[in-house]
Amino acid sequence: MSSRSRARRVAQLLRAGRPPTTWRDLLAPLVLFAIILGIWYFVSLVVLDPDRRFLLPSPDSVVRVAFLDLDNLEQLLRGLWLSTKVALIGLGVSIVLGMAIAIAMSQARWVEKSVYPYAVVLQTIPTLAMVPLIGFWFDYGFFSRVVVCVLIALFPVISSTLFGLQSVDQGMLDLFRMHRISRWRRLVSLQLPAAMPATFAGFQVSAGLSVVGAVVGDFFFKQGDPGIGVLIDLYRARLLSQQLFGAVILASLLGVVVFVFFGWLSRLVTGRWYGAETP
Template identity: 35%
Template sequence: MTLAERAGPAPAATPAAVIDAEEAARLRAERRERIGRWLLPAAVFVALIGSWQAYVTLAGVPHYVLPGPVLVAETLVRDFGTLAPSWWATLRVSLLALLLAVIGGGGLAILFAQSRWIEMSLFPYAVVLQVTPIIAIAPLIFIYIDSHTARVLFIAWIVAFFPILSNTALGLKSSDHNLRDLMSIYRAGRWQRLRHLELPAALPYFLGGLRIAGGLSLIGAVVAEFAMGSGGKAAGLAFRILEASYRLNVPRMFAALILIVLTGIAIYLAISALSWLLLHRWHESAVRRER
């Protein structure tokens, strides 16, 4: 219901509105869908875990080939003392890389929006950076950058910044033409134009880029850890997986993998929540459809 309708005179209270069969069916279908949205994935999850455990137990698969989910869960709890610092290391690199991607990608996009010439000069190189397989540059980065953290961060950043740059640049250009004219008529300066028109208009695009970059920063961090392969205090989850594979500790490989997956899901959910928070008042993507 729009405010316009709400503002009108209230209809006289009707005694017990009758719902016809079609509407009742639609309501039932809606309720089924609401429940199904959660229930179905949960059922698939339970079925998968159950058949995995059943297969491992019944076929007598040795745990160094394929550990059952129960053993993996046990390992996760037992080895958490070893895995937790690595988890933190990977999470920290991912979040820092994401932050740098936001600053670098967003900043470059704003710079591009200020001058078409700068954009034309630099954009191709951003694309080059994006399309070059990161794993192929890793050995070079190993040579040129000394600090382990800096290396990993740099690799994760290269992987994560492009979606933010490309989406934000597109968003900054997609503000309403009439609103731009209005800004000219009101003699808005470049900064005012950016602050009051271009940045808010670009926000949904930026958040779309952020959602992609969030996943990529984790992937970048894990790939970087594999490529740099160093242990010690700064060792991330990827290093733990490598290490466990050398020792044929397959349950721990699975445990580390589960932590990585959970981290990815958490990053995605956090960014989705942020999007909703910033957009739900006004943007079509976040507004619930009214019938």
């Protein structure tokens, strides 16, 4: 392959955002999963005494009790559905509110100077310290759980979107200004499309954090139907380790699914600008 062909190939891979998937890329996580599973079995069946095996039940017992028992599975799925609704609503509010704040800050320097320090302060306040106050102010139901999700998931959207909007090529901005294109048109036609990769990266981070917020909210706001966090606390108190591990696995899978979805959505949306082949 000539140097020019190699350079063209590298440029195509960079535009695509990542190299093509190979069998090694698929095999590596499977091998690591098998190793973790083997260690889990070894600790559960060999290291732990039978009377202490509840601390780490074997994977097959977790699957049998938590997922193959229809009563336990139905309870877990109901809790997962409630937590999913909380996480998705909180994530949606975070995206809309975070993008609006970031756009306002990108368009007016005084807005950024005024608002950004408080956004940082909101991010640095321990969420567990805010949860009791949220309960006092908004009761302990569904709405309070959504508020917790928003508080946890908001800052990544603000920071990533603002970074993307402020990272637009200066030459393109000067070109738009030279032709006296309006601020709104400049935002829609140049800044927002250029900010999409950074913005969707923030969406992915906030997607995982929204699931964390839903679970954390459940631990404190236990009124109404139990979410997955309430079930985790209930199983912990009753030493139902198989169900506890099943609830943790489902909560983790929810976070992974939301994270992967936004990664796919990012490639789908931004690919029209950043992944297209040049002739």
